[in-house]
Amino acid sequence: MEKIFFLFRFGGPQELLMITIDKQTLQKYDVAGPRYTSYPTAPEWSKQVDAAIYREKLQAFGRNDKTVSLYVHIPFCEQLCYFCACNKVIRAAEDKVGDEYLEFLFKEIDLVANTIGRRKAVKQLHWGGGTPTYLSEDQSRRLFDKIAGAFDIDFEGEIAIEIDPRTVNQLKIKSLRAMGFNRISMGIQDFDEKVQDDINRVQPYTAVKAVHEWCREAGFHSVNFDLIYGLPYQTRATFHDTVTQVIALKPDRIALYSFAYVPWLSKPQNKFNLDAMPLADEKLDIFIAAREQLLCAGYQAIAMDHFALAGDAMAIAYHQGNLHRNFMGYTLKPADEFIGLGVSAIGFVEDTYVQNVKTLPDYYKYVHEGQMPTERGALLSEDDRIRRQVINSLMCTFRVNKRKFFDTWGKEFEDYFHAEAEHIAQCVQDGLMAEDHECLAVTDSGKIFIRNICMGFDYYLRQQRGTQRYSRTV
Ligand SMILES: C[S@@+](CC[C@H](N)C(=O)[O-])C[C@H]1O[C@@H](n2cnc3c(N)ncnc32)[C@H](O)[C@@H]1O
Ligand code: SF4
Incomplete structure (x- = not known):
């Protein structure tokens, strides 16, 4: 199997390590997917x-x-x-x-x-x-x-x-x-x-x-x-x-x-x-x-x-x-x-995403009429808030602490995400994540595919609504 070698350095100059990614893994994860600047996207x-x-x-x-x-x-x-x-x-x-x-x-x-x-x-x-x-x-x-x-x-x-x-x-x-x-x-x-x-x-x-x-x-x-x-x-x-x-x-x-x-x-x-x-x-x-x-x-x-x-x-x-x-x-x-x-601006207030209209004529029209120029948004359910927190934690810290998850939501991580167990196991098998009873931790090569890791926790993507509207993850 053709391998691609990358030198990858974490932290300081001493921590040089070689990671290898085979071409198949790269192809497998080079798919269209969100950048998770919000969840739901x-x-x-x-x-x-x-x-x-x-x-x-x-x-x-x-x-x-x-x-x-x-x-x-x-x-x-x-x-x-x-x-x-x-x-x-x-x-x-x-x-x-x-x-x-x-x-x-x-x-x-x-x-x-x-x-x-x-x-x-x-x-x-x-x-x-x-x-x-x-x-x-x-x-x-x-x-x-x-x-x-x-x-x-x-x-x-x-x-x-x-x-x-x-x-x-x-x-x-x-x-x-x-x-x-x-x-x-x-x-x-x-x-x-x-x-x-x-x-x-x-x-x-x-x-x-x-x-x-x-x-x-x-x-x-x-x-x-x-x-x-x-x-x-x-x-x-x-x-x-x-x-x-x-x-x-x-x-x-x-x-x-x-x-x-x-x-x-x-x-x-x-x-x-x-x-x-x-x-x-x-x-x-x-x-x-x-x-x-x-x-x-x-x-x-x-x-x-x-x-x-x-x-x-x-x-x-x-x-x-x-x-x-x-x-x-x-x-x-x-x-x-x-x-x-402003036009197209996005907010997040009281667990609700809101976005203003995206064109100037619409923006001017609504504001002229004294109306809030809101076009769309999302009211987050509890499931949205839970997944949002997990995805944010992965994107910002490269880990999820299962005990903290329980303290916040009163639910066991494994029970809540049992439908995601296969995704997690696949990521572990591909060397993107490590898992123990306390923590999910993204590995060094997993950091490259962090968007793919998060995609497995995205309820809406699982509904097969298609990912073609997103850019590719690699
Ligand atoms: C609003 S612009 C920055 C300010 C100013 N307009 C400028 O370009 O100097 C925001 C940034 O988004 C990034 N950006 C825009 N389109 C992008 C794309 N298709 N892919 C990745 N980054 C993009 C660019 O790096 C850009 O500097
Ligand atoms: S068109 Fe160029 S200058 Fe304008 S927002 Fe995009 S990157 Fe910035």
Whole structure:
């Protein structure tokens, strides 16, 4: 049987180990599957959760002392990156685009804050997109002031913004810091010219280096870079060069995303030449080589696809078991509830997922009529909450403690998951998991297939509703 060998390093430089994966195992697990930024996953949500239900949940939240993480979605980008699977709207840079959006976003902020009925403490604020820095300095300031007027922002908490390095200058970076943002995340993806050209995102290293220096000078506590592996024309050698350049800048955090190839959802991905895209084993090889490079440079591996320097809050949270997973990927979890504002934004309040309408005309229409722009969501049953916790635990800590499971739910893990016993046994047989009476622990090679491991605990996937809507797990 053909074997593929990977060098895999955990923890420090002494812990180099060789893992082998045979081609059959790789093929078996290279299937379409969710990234589990929520459970139940978004395709399972329905219109059962509407504005009336969301209002009830917000009112209930208003009657307790729970705190909140706020996510604000700014959908605009000046140029389309062909790989992008985010919810974005491409517009040339014009103040009137942002002004119009803010007009409706401010109305939604009022609607949400009035429904809650009292000023709530915001422990974490995150602006994402699209590209939040599409907004001008004046627009960003007005939005920040609007949020600070409706909520009590904890300026000691994480106040984060996603920026596109191509849309900022030094003054803008300074003014974001002066507003109160203390963490910044920027899209890099790849520095190779051929790759950049093919994905329609030309972004020279020298420009990113300058933006990174401005962020440091402005005093941001933490800087994150997003990278993607599996893009067309990437090879192990080209990506090695990209990672070398990234390491030279030493961002505090790196998100190393697997390219989600979903051309039926993100039509511009159809432009890619399939022959130029790395095959599953090449893609895995690129990931593992990059991982190795980052660990040797002093980064710590954080769960599935993040890396952080030792003192960074994300590394600390991971080691303390306090990492959390939501629609933005891995985050810290300082607050009880999660509210999303803006077109397509997602929230999680009182055990209920809610998502806003996904198109701008719909968003403007509902908000103009004074209605909450809720499109769909999911009310979690007890089974959903149990499975959500198990999947989160696997995704964030690579283990499930059966005693803790019993303490939380009053049920024996083996009894509750007897229908999953075969899946667990198969994972153990394939060397992805180890099991004893106390714990399920993902092995080193299992970490590569963590999405597949979680899929076995997904009730809805078991109903054979199909997985074709997801990207591949490898
Ligand atoms: C909202 S963007 C980041 C901010 C800004 N728009 C930019 O691109 O610089 C979020 C990140 O999602 C990741 N992303 C987008 N589409 C992806 C895909 N198809 N597969 C994997 N990662 C993807 C990229 O790494 C991107 O930086
Ligand atoms: S990667 Fe960022 S800049 Fe590019 S289209 Fe997506 S959201 Fe916009």
